[in-house]
Amino acid sequence: MRRKIYDKLTEWKKNNGESALLIKGARRVGKSYIVEQFAKAEYKSYILIDFNQASNEVKDLFEHFLTDLDTFFLYLSSIYNVKLYPRQTLIILDEVQLFPRARSAIKYLVADGRYDYIETGSLISIKKNVKDILIPSEEDHLEMYPLDFEEFLWALGNETLMNVIRDCFEKKRPLGQALHRKAMNYLRQYIIVGGMPQAVDTFIKTNNFDKVDKAKRRILNLYRDDIRKHADNYALDVEAIFEEIPSQLKNQHQHFKLSSIKQGARFNEYKDAIFWLSDAMIANNCYNSTEPNIGLRLNLDKRLLKCYMADTGLLISHAFDENNLVSEEIYKKLLFDKLEVNRGMIVENTVAQMLVASGHKLYFYANASRDDVASRMEIDFLIAKSKISNRHNISPIEVKSSKNYTLSSIRKFINKYTEQLHTPYVLHTSDLKEEDGIVYLPLYMTPLL
Known part of the structure; x- marks a missing residue:
């Protein structure tokens, strides 16, 4: 490949x-x-x-x-x-x-x-x-990292589609109905199969989701074996966090709640286990940056994090565990965008995977103020522009998995952080458009940010 x-x-x-x-x-x-x-x-x-x-x-x-x-x-x-x-x-x-x-x-x-x-x-x-x-x-x-979306397209024999996507992104021009539908179809395949070479190879050779799922499940079992062999004194903690990732991502705000593993659990008890999964590159950790400004890393609150699987294909096999095999029916619903539950979890994990593969560290912004409604918001991801200047360096990103959504948080962010604001993005399932100062991008353009 x-x-x-x-x-x-x-x-x-x-x-x-x-x-x-x-x-x-x-x-x-x-x-x-x-x-x-x-x-x-x-x-x-x-x-x-x-x-x-x-x-x-x-x-x-x-x-x-x-x-x-x-x-x-x-x-x-x-x-x-x-x-x-x-x-x-x-x-x-x-x-x-x-x-x-x-x-x-x-x-x-x-x-x-x-x-x-x-x-x-x-x-x-x-x-x-x-x-x-x-x-x-x-x-x-x-x-x-696992194959990114463009590498996945190459593996499937499509050498041209990403060039068109890149050109439209640079010119801020929609692809048009036919090409957008084609790109989204490829993206859904990428989400389902993921980017692990063995799973992609199995998909290319067999076009059989049962066999793809078995290939992914073998990798997940290998990760479990690695945890037991190499995580030393905190192997049980690492395994507990690993097994908990899908259910945590299913939560509305997707913050990792250690209390679901043990009543009264504290971050310091599990920080080595959390680091282990990140260092093994099994998980992509996303931390709350409490001040959306230059140096997102300088304002980290490591106690508030989201834990994504490094590969969304593996997440699907990890999450929809029905008798050790994800049913063909679930794969078909995912392929035809008919899955009614957990879609947000899957799409946000895909965006996290794409951002990491493009060289970004993962940060989000959360403010749960009870006193100031204008400050109460949650932004899925924050990225800094490549060339830092005195002002306007941070782009907030909201991820939307369905066609019907609200934008209260990103509008609050635009109003509150005018000095820091670069380009606000909404990543959604529709084609590219610009409206009221917000750039709406189709999900497959995420790698170009």
């Missing part, structure tokens, strides 16, 4: 030898696959060291021969039966979190300068995976 991260790998290669590259992503997001494809296409030779199955003989090289790199490379070349070429060989340290000593060795390998290095892994920052090692400063970092 064609992935945008490939271009970033190519850009990194131009710096040839100045740093290693660490690619972090959730399990089954396609890290190993894309790096090996890159190695085959861009290098004369490569070695892939998979620490899921690397022998003790290989691991011993990192323990005993880093002060003698001539011998290190001689043995490595012999073990994998691969000839090494200076500046033309890539060495891949796959699932490097399973052997942190290899990650700390990057300092010496990069300084040696003979070859290029890419590390891949999940759970990279979990405490036990960085314990007792020196994190190398010679690492550039990339995060890899």
Whole structure:
């Protein structure tokens, strides 16, 4: 599958030898696959060291021969039966979190300068995976996400639709009825299938939602296994939060209420568990920014958050659990936009996924003032414009999953935060329009914000 991260790998290669590259992503997001494809296409030779199955003989090289790199490379070349070429060989340290000593060795390998290095892994920052090692400063970092909407279109063989969408977004022009309907149909497929490569591949090959659902469910079970194996003393807390995500998103305001897990639960009790799911890139956490101004991060209230699944396709399999299989009927209702409940949860999770894939951190704004009605509002997302100026930096975003909706919060925001306001957006199921200073965008334009 064609992935945008490939271009970033190519850009990194131009710096040839100045740093290693660490690619972090959730399990089954396609890290190993894309790096090996890159190695085959861009290098004369490569070695892939998979620490899921690397022998003790290989691991011993990192323990005993880093002060003698001539011998290190001689043995490595012999073990994998691969000839090494200076500046033309890539060495891949796959699932490097399973052997942190290899990650700390990057300092010496990069300084040696003979070859290029890419590390891949999940759970990279979990405490036990960085314990007792020196994190190398010679690492550039990339995060890899599930396929975004445009990559999904490419996988389905459509190379042109996103170009039209992008052109209409830039010119603030609607697509028109026929193209809008086509784009929304693709978007619903993307929501249902999600962006995990195995699920997309199954959909392309079979067009069978039962098989797609089983592929997604295998990934969810893998995540549960990871939680039990790697979340240490708070595995039960992490699993409780993970299982609770769908029901929490179903709530009207979707704030994560820890009291649903345990009576009287406090944020400090669960903050490590919440971080674990975010760091594993299984969940996208969205925090309340109490002051919608420059530096949204500076005004975080981490106690008030929304917890989205990193992939909406996985959310659907996680949420509609009927005898361990989401029924074909539910998938058909989603495909034809006939599902009457939980639609808001699904659409908002999709927007969160698209914003993260486009490089945004997730923030929302909530003010529950009992005394000032004009200040009482909730905005689904806040984003800052790319070039910050003295004023007008923040765009509020409201997400609407149906054709009938009210806009009381965003209108209050426009009135109250005139100095901070950039462009207010409503993401909805209809085509593009501008009205009363608000830009209404079809949901499939979210990645372009």
